[in-house]
Amino acid sequence: MRQRLAILLAGMLMVAACGGGATATPEPSPIVTAAPTDIFAQSPAPSEVASPAPEASTAPTAPANGTTYTVKSGDTMWAISQKLGITLKALKDANPTVDPAKMRIGSVLIIPPKP
Secondary structure: OHHHHHHHHHHHHHHHHOOOOOOOOOOOOOOOOOOOOHHHOOOOOOOOOOOOOOOOOOOOOOOOOOOEEEOOOOOOHHHHHHHHOOOHHHHHHHOOOOOHHHOOOOOEEEOOOOO
């Protein structure tokens, strides 16, 4: 019992000698930095000389003959090509931005002319 008490007392003395085990909290810096004020400033007016860039359209541009097809429920590119009498390659080439696996109902496809 005395040996345990001596070990406990020795441990407490070592902790007390090392500062009690607590870490001192640093004092806050007395220097105050100003927040930037220009983050909410208005952008300068655009130059009258600069012309706006044309907006990219996500809808396909119809060919000269104006033939398009709107995708319906259950349609696949292969089924559409068979229905319209064109090759699958021709349909894919006419619609390079359309992923056949992600085609959605209502998507408008360009239909190439028949050979």
